[in-house]
Amino acid sequence: MTRVPLVVLTALLSACSRSAGPPQSTAPRTGVMKTGQGRLISAFFGLDHALPRQADFICRGAARQDGMPVILSTTIDSRTLDRDDFVVITRAGLERTPSCVTLAPAIGPGELRTVLLVGDLGSAADPPVRVRVVGDILSDGATGQVVNFHGAELRVTPLEEGPTIVWAEEVPKDQWSGGGRSGGTPCPAGTVQVVRVVWSGGVRLPNGDEAGDAERALYRVTMRSTDGLATEVVPFALADLDDNDNNHSLCLDVVGAPLSVSFPAGHLVDPRGDLNPNTETEVRR
Numbered sequence: 001m002t003r004v005p006l007v008v009l010t011a012l013l014s015a016c017s018r019s020a021g022p023p024q025s026t027a028p029r030t031g032v033m034k035t036g037q038g039r040l041i042s043a044f045f046g047l048d049h050a051l052p053r054q055a056d057f058i059c060r061g062a063a064r065q066d067g068m069p070v071i072l073s074t075t076i077d078s079r080t081l082d083r084d085d086f087v088v089i090t091r092a093g094l095e096r097t098p099s100c101v102t103l104a105p106a107i108g109p110g111e112l113r114t115v116l117l118v119g120d121l122g123s124a125a126d127p128p129v130r131v132r133v134v135g136d137i138l139s140d141g142a143t144g145q146v147v148n149f150h151g152a153e154l155r156v157t158p159l160e161e162g163p164t165i166v167w168a169e170e171v172p173k174d175q176w177s178g179g180g181r182s183g184g185t186p187c188p189a190g191t192v193q194v195v196r197v198v199w200s201g202g203v204r205l206p207n208g209d210e211a212g213d214a215e216r217a218l219y220r221v222t223m224r225s226t227d228g229l230a231t232e233v234v235p236f237a238l239a240d241l242d243d244n245d246n247n248h249s250l251c252l253d254v255v256g257a258p259l260s261v262s263f264p265a266g267h268l269v270d271p272r273g274d275l276n277p278n279t280e281t282e283v284r285r
Contacts, residue, residue, distance in 0.1 A: 037148065039149075040154035041113075045156050046271050047067040048066055050066075060099075066120060068121055070114070072152075075112040080137050099119035114245070129156055132152070137150070157200060163199050165279045170284070171249065184245070185239050185241045191237070195249070197263075201270045201271065203269065206273070212241075225255075231256075
């Protein structure tokens, strides 16, 4: 049986807390107008029947249940989120509805795109293979239009696979301060621009510690400079730490257009203890 590192498990349990995050939706579930179609970026089968008894105090009935972070293509309006919005389909074709969904702990400025699904979502013998949005989850309009995620569907990353970077984006300056409700550390003085990276699930060091300066030095950001040349740079600081979520802020002290972010294999683990593979993704604006 795989042992779940205590501090990493604490991060996952924090994500089950309804009280720590935005309120559950009380909005009407019908007649919603949409102006665009949202996408699912990642669905990660993080823990299989492994939440401990303490989880019952956070999410009723969560003990020994599954955890699956789902990453959306935009930040969402938390008032439109409900557990009945999701259906998880197993390899045998069974449809499962989560017993609880929450945006916590990734609730800092610009982070409201990771939804944690908790419940009986499958097993090793009959694992979840797809997740589908069957309700009206709406974006918060931060991109300039409101999109609806109804009908979005994606393959589930299997339990045995390690965590990867699934999203990266330039961060507006008004979000550089970090902290807020999420408690994440801010970028220091001297920051010229910030790139947020979103992992498929919460990540820590194999010993349970938070990522630190050694992991900062492993990140690579490919930049296009003002003369059009592409170069690799290393963030001069790593921020949005100590808040138990799946986001890191890469603080850059150079001018240029960020194109992509990469991180090498074998340094960070998910809540089950699986090491990350080589991972890279483009930077969105």
